[in-house]
Amino acid sequence: MxxxxxxxxxxxxxxxxxxxxxxxxxxxxxxxxxxxxxxxxxxxxxxxxxxxxxxxxxxxxxxxxxxxxxxxxxxxxxxxxxxLGWITSAGSGSYPLVFTYIGEHAACTDEVLPLYEQCVLGINNPQRIMDVKYDEKVRFFKAALFSLEDLGGIMYKHELCLGPMSIDDLDRSQYARMITYLQKLRGSYKRYEEAYKGLCEDLDVKPTLPDNSTRLPIAFMKTCNWIDSKRTKDLYPPKSLECICLTDHGREVAKSLHNVKDLRLDEYVTYSEAKQRALIRLGVYSMLFRAGYNTDPVKETIQNDTNECKDILAGKPLLFSPYQTLHHDEVDDALNLKRNHGSYHRNRTILPNVSRPDLVINDLNLSVTVETVSRNEDAEVERFTSYVNKLKLAGKKKREIIDRVFEECITDTQTRFYPFVATLFRVMGLDCTASRPGDNGARWDAIIVDDEESIPIEIKSPTEEQHLSLKAIRQALENKVILLSRETHPTKPETTSLAVGYYLPNDRAEVTNLMIDFKNTYGYSIGVIDLKTLLTIAITILLDGKTIDIQKLNRLEGFANATFK
Amino acid sequence: MPLLSKEEKRNSIALPKINQIDSVTQRYGETAIIRGKGRSISGACLKCKNPRCMRFPEAYISCPEFEDFSYERNNNVCPVDAISWDYSKDIPRIDHEKCINCGICALMCPIGAIYSDGNKVYVSEPRNDYSILPVTASNIRLQEELFTRLMTLNWQHRFLHESQSIMSNIYKKVSKFDGRSMSANLLIRNLMIAVGHHCSISRTGDVYTRIDAVYSDGDIYDACYGAMEIEFGRDTLDASRGILDDIAVLHSRNGIDKEKNTALVACLSFPNKRQGYFQVIKDVNKVLNLKIQTVSLGALLILAWNGIEVDFSQKDFYADFDNLSIRSALNNNIKRRVELPEGFLGILEPEK
Incomplete structure (x- = not known):
């Protein structure tokens, strides 16, 4: 493929x-x-x-x-x-690069799309310009348009992988077999799933790879206005899938491609040097002509080259993109292009001294003291305490208990996770309650109620998002604003607003950035705690009889990290 | 080897047969009337060399105050690509299938040659009142002088008088926008330009830029500028959170003082009172002293259709839980009452 x-x-x-x-x-x-x-x-x-x-x-x-x-x-x-054939390797390696003659035209026009369309059609394999080589000999976009035509004007994106990406399109019988194969696949989602799985197994790749491979082709075809999208159950019932549909313009382009001389590298190399040079010129000029360029200045050359290649062309327009097939030296030479480089002075920039905040911001520590915690016992806290004790009696070490509870929570939805987080804060001796699901009045998911410094908590359950995201940080800021404005519980501007999630954010640097932005701009601190840290604190309190330094929590800014003294 | 050029398809430009233009007026649903030296003619397409109804100048889609904002460079006036050049007639052509009747192309036309009958938009062709001239440097210069004259007259465009049926039709078409396309953001950006601002939207696929758009009134002195969140879906709370994020990022990283950031939320319809958006906007004002203004698509359309250059610095478009409407701001701007019933499509206040 x-x-x-x-x-x-x-x-x-x-x-x-x-x-x-x-x-x-x-x-x-x-x-x-x-x-x-x-x-x-x-x-x-x-x-x-x-x-x-x-x-x-x-x-x-x-x-x-x-x-x-x-x-x-x-x-x-x-x-x-x-x-697209707009730039190409200057020498034998992948880099550095130079602009091609076609690329220069693309850069110098207001209306690029017609030339873009020609260049999308020009993409073909095999070629001599890219490092990566594939087995298939295919002009993919022509094959995709023909496949769309032959499959009722509609295809599911993965059919592009199962079909035109995996065939030699000039082999008529192979193409026909591919169409029949896709037609037979249709009607059952299960059949499609098996076929796609089989493709991935054959290629020894993850299912995401062929899927990702459809993104650029679909974008190209949409840009060229050959296709648009439509969701339907018709192709693979009962599943509703977003499919690509041929537009009127796509149909016209497909129709026009039935009557062209589609020249590929394999055939090109069989011709004499004189014919090759003529084909290069005709290929380039016909692309520009179809894209609306005035080819009158090279009319005579076109006429001579057409005569030279009349046996090959048989009266048909040529579909051949030299810069997308051959090394630019060969193409430039045939076009008699001399690259005259003007004076060019490269100015290297001295980069500003900026660094990402995760390099300079340290995680904050929650220290645990050795005083005894005082808390109002409630049913959830008792249940959790006895569960932890049961595991301890069964010989589990503290770290094992923490890991076990942590793993058990991975499938928790909001209705389980939010109250559980509130329970863990209560284990620490804090008066924490979770909001009722669907209670729009209480915008925070839980709140630590205090006579002076109440803390709103934004919680993300692992089934909502495993890693906390920027969204949670934004919501933590909103919670702070709401609490200060509506004064439902006493708090201070300097008291933190918490975000609690299963894992810490993937992109900690950007989350740190945002927390710093909020602090700089609005003066409020956001604290972030992941479940493992929360469990570590709660279970340490239960098993080792320690207490948490509430002031540290009240002023938490950034990521919390539990340490024990 | 020299580059080949595109075929010279543009053959002519047009100029009105009036020596000295004294005034231009336009009524809803009609082309403009151009008066001068005792005679008047209808506005018709000037076949501009660089059609203003099709492409914005680069300056319009960038905001100097936000020089670090990575913005979308698509400068099409039509957010849905419904306008193109008809080389056979040498005037713009409107694709009525695609056109949503927003009128932005009409508002950009320097001579009021584009109009709508309420359903479809048309381009008026130049007839006997216009000289059709070849595209030459001197003729282009004459046309540029005309544009300058028309600009100095500072005449007010009128496109459509708002009505329930017109708004319903537009909202119906807009609701069909593909959620992943840029059309909604382009529509808002282009309307912001139509009401007298520079406006930039973020590039699709730029995962690092969370700010939807920025705008600036382009004044050198006492400029009004700010961040924008564009929300055509139902999650308006995301917009209020997003705008606080935008203000903070711009304040902390880009030196845009939060006090000077006249932030806007542009939505399709005003959120329902129960959704909590307006309560949060009130909280933000109370605690952070930031008045986040809210405008709907319909409100921007009405302002644009009346040729209004909107001044957001006065915070007239601030609505919160205690005052859920921007109706009076609209009435003041267009100097008449907006003729849409209360709550209609959530254009001026939440739907009932």
């Missing part, structure tokens, strides 16, 4: 990025991935960690390229533009 990586699919951003790159490097002999990253960041066409421009560059600057989000972003666009 041919693969399409998962790059930026937004057309307007693609075009803007390409124009900016062209403006910056049109006079340079070549440009690198670092150059691209710098331009994309500087023109604010990407952000990193909430920052744009030089700050984004500085923040993503790391020795490990795969962690450098700006560079990875640049690589993503490089792949799209290479696929």
């Amino acid at each position: 041919i693969r399409f990586r998962n790059p930026g699919t937004q057309y307007t951003t693609q075009i803007q990025v390409f124009r900016e790159l062209y403006n910056e490097y049109k006079d340079a002999p070549s440009f690198s991935l670092d150059d691209m990253a710098e331009t994309i960041a500087r023109t604010k066409l990407m952000t990193a960690y909430g920052y744009a421009g030089d700050a984004a560059l500085a923040l993503s600057n790391t020795d490990n390229d795969s962690l450098n989000s700006t560079k990875m972003n640049a690589k993503m666009y490089a792949e799209v533009f290479r696929l």
Whole structure:
């Protein structure tokens, strides 16, 4: 199966990025991935960690390229533009890059879409320009349009993987078998599931890989207005699936492709050098002509080359994209292109000194003292206490007990998890109650009630989100504002507002950033506690007879970490 | 080797046969009337070299106050791509299937040549009152001089008089927007531009930018600018949380003082009172001293259709639990009563 990586699919951003790159490097002999990253960041066409421009560059600057989000972003666009034949390798390696003659046209026009459409049709395999080689010999988008035509104008995205991505499309019998196969698959969701599973097993890949491979092709086809989306149960009942449907324009394009000379690399190499050079010129000029360019200045060349290749063309228009098939030296040579580079001076930027906050902010500690906890026992606290004691009597160590309870909570929904979190705070001796589910009046999920410093708690159960997200932090701020405004419980501005979840956030740096932003802007502290920390504190209190320093909790800012003295 | 050029398909431009234009007026549902030297003619397409009804200048879709905001560069005036150039007639063509009747293209037309009958939008073709001229540098210069003159007249566009049926039709079409498409954000951005602001929206797929949009009135002195959250779904509480996030990020990271951030929530319809949004907006005002204003799509349409340049700095569009309506702000701006019943589509206050 041919693969399409998962790059930026937004057309307007693609075009803007390409124009900016062209403006910056049109006079340079070549440009690198670092150059691209710098331009994309500087023109604010990407952000990193909430920052744009030089700050984004500085923040993503790391020795490990795969962690450098700006560079990875640049690589993503490089792949799209290479696929479209707008840029290509300058030499034998993947980088540095140069603009192609077609790419120059794409950069210099207001109406890019007609040329974009030609370039999408130009994507074919095999070719000599990309590192990755696939077994299938296919002009994918032509095959996809034909498949859509032959399958009633509608396909499910994974049918693209099972069908046109996995065939040699010029082999008529193979194509026909593929259509019959997909037709027979339809009517049963189970049949489809088995087929898709089989494909993944054959390729030895996770199911997400073929699925991701459909994103770019679908985006390309939507941008070209060949397809739109429709949700239907018709294809694989009883499942309702979002399918792609051929538009009128897509139908017209498909129709026009039935009557072209579709030239591929395998055939191209069989011709004489003179014919190859003529085919290159005809391929490039016919793409530009179909995209609305005035080819009068090269009319004579086209006429001569058409005569030279009349046996090959047999009166049909040529579908052949040289820059998407051959090395640019060969194409440039046939077009008699001389690359005259103007004077170009590269200015390297001195990056600002910015760093991500997780590098400088330490987790906060909750210390536990050795005084005895005093709490009002209630049924839930008693139940939890006896469960912990039972596990202890069964020979479990404290860490094992914590891990066991933690694992048991993984499937908890809001109705179980919120009261359980409140119970754990009560074990600490705090007066904590969970709000009733659906009680819109109480916006927080639980609250620690105190005579002076009540603390609202935003809780995310593991079935809502396993890792706390920015959303919980936003809600914690809202809880604080509401509590201060409505004065339902006494509190102080400096008292924390808590967010509790199963795991700490995945992107701790961005959550830290936001907590810092809230503190800087509104003056309120948000504290974040994960279930394991909460269990560690509660079970330590139960088993070791310790108490928590409430003042530390009241002033918690950032991530809590339980330590024991 | 030189690049090939696109075929020169644009053949002509048009200029009205009036030597000195004195005034332009426009009534709802009609083209503008251009008066000068004792005669008057109807506004008709000038076949602009750079059609203002199709593309915004780059400056309109960027906000200088928010120079670090990574914004969408699509500068189409039509949020649903319903307007394109008809090379056979050399004027813009409206795709009535796609068109939602928002009128933004009409409001951008310098001579009031685009109008709606309430259902469909039309472009008036230049007839005998106009000179059709070849596209030459001198003719383009003449046209530019005309635009300057029309700008200095500062005339007020009128597109449609709001009515229940017109609004219902638009809301019906907008409710069919694909939730993942940018159309809703583009529509709000373009309406903000139509009511006299610069406005930028975040790029689709930019996971690091949580701010939906930023706007600025473009004034050098005493500028009014702010963050925007655009919420066409039901989760308006997400918008109130989002706007506090936006204000904090801009204050803390980008040096946009929270006191100067005239933040806006743009929604399809005003949220229901029970949803808690307006209560939270009141809390935010009480505790943080921030007046978050709320505008609906319908309200922006009405303002734009009356050629109003809206001043958000006065916080007239502030609505909270104690005052759930922006009706009086609309009435004051358009200098008449909005003719929509209370609660209609949640345009000026929550639906009943």
